[in-house]
Amino acid sequence: MEFQAKINVTLKDSVLDPQGKAVTHALHALHYESVSDVRIGKYMEVRLEAESAVKATELVHGMCEELLTNPVIEKYSFELVEVVS
Numbered sequence: 001m002e003f004q005a006k007i008n009v010t011l012k013d014s015v016l017d018p019q020g021k022a023v024t025h026a027l028h029a030l031h032y033e034s035v036s037d038v039r040i041g042k043y044m045e046v047r048l049e050a051e052s053a054v055k056a057t058e059l060v061h062g063m064c065e066e067l068l069t070n071p072v073i074e075k076y077s078f079e080l081v082e083v084v085s
Contacts, residue, residue, distance in 0.1 A: 002083040003048055003056040009069050009076045010041035044068060047083065056080055 011017050020038040027035045046063065050056035057080055064076045 001050060001052065001056075002085070003050055003053065003080055004083050005044075005046045005048065005056070005060040005078045005080050007044040007046065007060070007064065007068065007076055007078040008041060009044070009064075009074050010039055012073055012075050015073045053080060053082065 011020075017039050019040045023038040023040065024035060027038070046060065048056060048059060050059055060078055060080065064078070065071055069076045
């Protein structure tokens with residue numbers, strides 16, 4: 001079976017996000033004063049083969065923990081969908 005994982009990675013809430021702060025200030029300069037905070041993250045799509053959704057989920061967790069994220073400062077979530085040909 002083929003699956004696609006749509007992975008969102010963001011900094012943990014306790015980690016300072018200087019890029020997000022810069023974007024917040026820029027938005028305020030453009031008169032979007034209602035914006036209180038911006039957090040910058042990453043989005044990835046990974047296609048993979050697995051025998052089941054459970055196995056695919058395990059594989060994606062492993063990829064995120066070992067390579068795609070820095071678990072010390074980042075958190076991640078993902079949506080897994082089966083690809084129908």
